[in-house]
Amino acid sequence: QVQLQESGPGLVKPSETLSLTCSVSGYSISSGHYWGWIRQPPGKGLEWVATIHHSSSAYYSPSLKSRLIISVDTSKNQFSLRLSSVTAADTAVYYCARLTYYDSSGYWDYWGQGTLVTVSS
């Protein structure tokens, strides 16, 4: 069974960098699929953030692209997200998930439990 687990600080100061890691078990990232991050501000809807393939091909939300870096570490079976210059608007539950990709599309079939990141001084 594929399992994903987010980790990282729950509190980040404004203007600093948010860093999260997703550890994958039950499946090797190197075997395929895409992997990514989706966030959900408190009381609001889902927002796609970024996606990466084990080959390191990466895709970013146009609205966040200038502040984002997504990376993968196949040796640790993990992938990570860095979001710089954060503001209160970046406060959200951040989910990591697996994307099954097909025909220039795809669906998120496995999700982590999510981690709340609060941006506050």
Add this chain to the structure above:
Amino acid sequence: SYDVTQPPSVSVSPGQTASITCSGDKLGDKYTCWYQQKPGQSPVLVIYQDSKRPSGIPERFSGSNSGNTATLTISGTQAMDEADYYCQAWDSTTDWVFGGGTKLTVL
């Protein structure tokens, strides 16, 4: 950019059929999927590729997609189906895009 739109809320009586729509320009030309999210939980995929059900999802969940609208249908709605539902599609301008979500209330 590409957007998909959902109604904020839908209400249904137990045992009746609930329909949740997702609208977008030529959405029928794209694959759409649907997620169920209950309070405090992670989203769960309930429909992919417009109408396919993942293993473990009850048969009462079905989907369709044509023209500018995709529809999630829940037949014989149960109290346990009360949740937020999100549609999701892919577009070359915005990649993976989610609808704003629909709160399904089972009255």
